[in-house]
Amino acid sequence: MRADARKNYSHILSVAREVVAEHGIDASMRDIARKSEVGLATLLRHFPTREALFEALLCTNLDALTQKAVELETSNPPAKALESWVGDWVAFAQTYKGVVSMMAAAHTNPASALYASCAAVHSTSARLLASAQEEGTARADMNGDDLFALMTALGWAVDQPSFAPRADHLVRLITSTILTRQSGNDVYK
Structure with missing residues (x-):
């Protein structure tokens, strides 16, 4: 260039x-x-497209987010890493109004400029969930698609002005639904 x-x-x-x-x-x-x-x-x-612009805008943030997941994995028990990841995702989702719906639409469209970024978020989420499941601290009846859907729904919710102030509380509610117990034997279910 x-x-x-x-x-x-x-x-x-x-x-x-x-x-x-x-x-x-x-x-x-x-x-x-x-x-x-x-x-x-x-x-x-x-x-050339709105998605191409958003891919350029978001790629640095999403790369940093997925790198943060690696750091979370190496420095925390799996349940804590997953809980922190969901919180970090919600903080990211609040960066640009409407970005979550754009990513949700691109998630299954390989032709989308955002597809690679969505795939990275999806695979990172699935990996963190699998680690928590192997540890026995996450529900066994869900997979990476379920987690991505819940994170997307949560991202959409906190994008709404009436729910944004409750973002941290909503993250705790969702993660307590995913996690059966945290290390330290705090029982959720």
């Missing part, structure tokens, strides 16, 4: 981050181009 194109790309992403933080996933591509002081054609050359 040429130096000027790389500069435009970085500037567009920076402006897009601000616009999307303010307006959510329905932010206008035209507004992003205008506020970036580039033409719509330039924006679309870098990001």
